[in-house]
Amino acid sequence: MKWSRPGSPLRWPETGFIQHRWQGYDEGLLLYVLGLGSLTHPLPPESYRAYVQRSRAELMIAKGMYVQARSGWFSDRSACYLAAGRPVITQETGFTKIYGQQGGLFGFRKLPEIAEAVREINGNYRRHSRAAREIAREFFEAEKVLASLLDRAGL
Numbered sequence: 500m501k502w503s504r505p506g507s508p509l510r511w512p513e514t515g516f517i518q519h520r521w522q523g524y525d526e527g528l529l530l531y532v533l534g535l536g537s538l539t540h541p542l543p544p545e546s547y548r549a550y551v552q553r554s555r556a557e558l559m560i561a562k563g564m565y566v567q568a569r570s571g572w573f574s575d576r577s578a579c580y581l582a583a584g585r586p587v588i589t590q591e592t593g594f595t596k597i598y599g600q601q602g603g604l605f606g607f608r609k610l611p612e613i614a615e616a617v618r619e620i621n622g623n624y625r626r627h628s629r630a631a632r633e634i635a636r637e638f639f640e641a642e643k644v645l646a647s648l649l650d651r652a653g654l
Contacts, residue, residue, distance in 0.1 A: 551583045556620055558613065559589035569593035582635035586627040588616045598638055603630030 534542035557580040565572040571593040580587050581604065591606035600606050602623075605616035620627045637643075 547579075548583070551579050551585065554580065554583075554585055555624075556580070556586040556588065559587060561590040561592050565592045566590055571597050573598070578635060578639045581631045582639060584628040584632040586620045586624075586631045588613055588620075598634060601630060601634070603627045603632075604634050 532547075534540070535544065535547060557577055559574050559577050561572065561574075569592065573592070573594045574589065577587045577589055586603050586605070588605045588607060591608050595606045598604060602619075605612075605619070607613050607616060
């Protein structure tokens with residue numbers, strides 16, 4: 500199988516190639532990460548924020564061990580997307596037990612659920628954008644996370 504490139508079909512293990520094609524997809528995120536870590540030609544930290552803010556949403560595929568363990572694992576990158584008001588579609592790892600599955604955040608187990616989430620987001624982007632930001636405020640706001648950590652540590 501060849502690497503996916505703009506306009507190439509996506510392959511899903513259960514069903515083979517799907518009809519939809521990536522449009523505008525590239526490995527830009529990798530370049531940003533490399534640039535942010537460069538010792539000789541670093542990008543300013545705002546570059547990553549700008550990359551996320553230019554995105555419409557995130558599609559996140561979790562590692563198999565997180566999916567199988569149903570550990571509730573959730574990507575810190577997905578949290579960044581939510582904070583920027585960008586909806587997230589992510590593979591179910593058990594996180595819905597903690598964060599729910601409300602507007603702005605969609606868990607999936609099978610390919611058709613991704614397509615449904617995309618339709619839902621595109622059908623009411625403003626609502627899902629606001630919901631994404633609210634999820635970030637409720638669960639990932641620094642003050643709340645730090646207070647919870649200090650409380651559990653008995654400090």
